[in-house]
Amino acid sequence: MKITALIAGAVRGAAFLTAMGLACAGAARAQAPASQLDTILSAGTLRICTAGDYKPFTVAAGEGYEGVDIEMAQSLAKALGVEPRFVRTKWADLMPDFLAGKCDIAMGGIGVTLERQKRAFYSAPTLATGKVPLVRCADKDRLQTVADIDKPGTTVIFNPGGTNERFARTSFKQAKLQLHTDNVSIFDEILAGRADVMITEAREATIQEKLKPGLCAVNTDKPLTFSEIAYLLPRGDVVFKAFVDQWLHIAKSTGEYQRIFDKHFR
Known part of the structure; x- marks a missing residue:
């Protein structure tokens, strides 16, 4: 009789713990933050x-x-x-x-x-993708690497707040850095000779190369970054x-x- 009572008690205890576990899980689901x-x-x-x-x-x-x-x-x-x-x-x-x-x-x-x-x-x-230089086609052979670009007399232009600005500020110490707030007209600054290079994503550089005759994207198959x-x-x-x-x-x-x-x- 004692063994039977012990077994019955164990079964009741297991059932109670299972019920408590399900209740806690349900409460947790109910309190989970909405997506x-x-x-x-x-x-x-x-x-x-x-x-x-x-x-x-x-x-x-x-x-x-x-x-x-x-x-x-x-x-x-x-x-x-x-x-x-x-x-x-x-x-x-x-x-x-x-x-x-x-x-x-x-x-x-x-x-x-x-x-x-x-x-x-x-x-x-x-x-x-990755970052590549976008330059006037006449400068394509001489402005290919960070070392080529990072020299006094070279002007690097960039738009504010994104990865282009971050790359320019961290990569170039000798070149002149030029902030341009309009990301639509920024490419015309290179064509006009007021800037020499913009470092941007390879996809954008390729698009602008097609849209703006005279601009060339450099080494799009070998970007400067990943x-x-x-x-x-x-x-x-x-x-x-x-x-x-x-x-x-x-x-x-x-x-x-x-x-x-x-x-x-x-």
Whole structure:
């Protein structure tokens, strides 16, 4: 009888512990912070921060935008079943605007950096790239490396707040550094001879080479750096990141991303 009673007591104890465990798990799930995914679905709107000045990824066009990541943003919104709403930002304001909650995601040729990674998540990379010099074609042979460029008498121009500025300020000690706040007209400064070189992503350099006769992208097959481009997401929100990564995986696997990229990379 004692053994039977002990067994019965053990069974009741195990059942109690199981019930408590399930209750605690349920309470934990109930108290888990809501994902931005839930907020987006509830609002019916996906807010996208974008600079609108970085071909072929994001370009302000009239009252709207166009570019690779603009179409990808529209694709993401469609996958979510919501409407896209673009929020204009500047490169210098990108992280402050994002951290202030002005948008749910930031898209538009955003480079992956460890500094940004401290404060935000990134999606899986959309593509790999690197920094290359963009120069007047007459200077293509003499301005190929950092050592070639970093000399007195050479003017390096850059736009504020992004990886181009960071590279210029950390890499060049003797060349003249010139800040230019408009990322659309900056290339004309090189053509006009008011600057000699801009260090930018290979994709953008190639696009500007096509758009601006007289400019040449240098060694696009051997960039000065390795970098990746991705989408900026709220730090810690693994649910929203998982959705974005899966959507991007499908877009790449079905060829959707490549079709959009090829359309704008002409």
